[in-house]
Amino acid sequence: MKAMIFSAGLGTRFKPWTDTHPKALALVNGKSLLQRNIEYLQQYNITDVVVNVHHFANQVTDAIKANNGWGSNLTISDETGELLETGGGLLKARALLSGNEPFLSLNVDVLTNLDLNKLLAFHQQYQPLVTFGVTNRKSSRVLLFDKDNRLRGWRNVQTGEEKGPHLNAAETGLKEMAYSCAVIYQPEIFDLIKQQGKFSIIETYLDLAAEHTILGYDHSGDLLVDVGKPESVAVAEKLFI
Secondary structure: OEEEEEOOOOOHHHOOHHHOOOHHHOEEOOEEHHHHHHHHHHOOOOOEEEEEEOOOHHHHHHHHHHOHHHHOEEEEEEOOOOOOHHHHHHHHOHHHHOOOOOEEEEEOOEEEOOOHHHHHHHHHHHOOOEEEEEEOOOOOEEEEEOOOOEEEEEEEOOOOOEEOOHHHHOOOOOEEEEEEEEEEEOOOHHHHOOOOOOOOHHHHHHHHOOOOOEEEEEOEOEOEEEOOOOOHHHHHHHHOO
């Protein structure tokens, strides 16, 4: 299985580190977020990995070269010309992820011990277009699922704004779950994406969910830290040695 680690972001919430460094190289107990995610994938024999770069891209590529990819085969998807967010970044990397098998994506600033074998088994059992990890942790933005774990929408908890196919179906009793950023895609996703340029992959999920099965895999109880702010490093260091 191939994987992509989204590593191109500006890391605006992670200042002042990101004034002079990419967030991907922020350290948690002496290891960068990028190294930790590469080693996490290695636990599941996933060593063919695409890494996208934009913010201080040369620092990321230099670290990869200096460490020989930390033992994995890393390919760069270069977004130095324009930061494309997760959806645009995935689309740009299409040629690097091409094949007949499902592939995986992670966000570099999320650390988790989610069992990827279980996520893949769930995906293989139900055969959706997309499967991603979710948990019942608190979040200002949540995804909405029906009783069959099928994605039906998105909600901003603070403003009440909602998007998604459930709005037309007038569904009730939907579960709020937080996105874990560990995703398995069927390769045909590329032929279905309607957005172009810079966009969030969440837009694609919501666009496709009306006609295609997109499932959430509940792994509540697993470790998960969004290392989005400098203060979250201390939290991560207590959980990820």
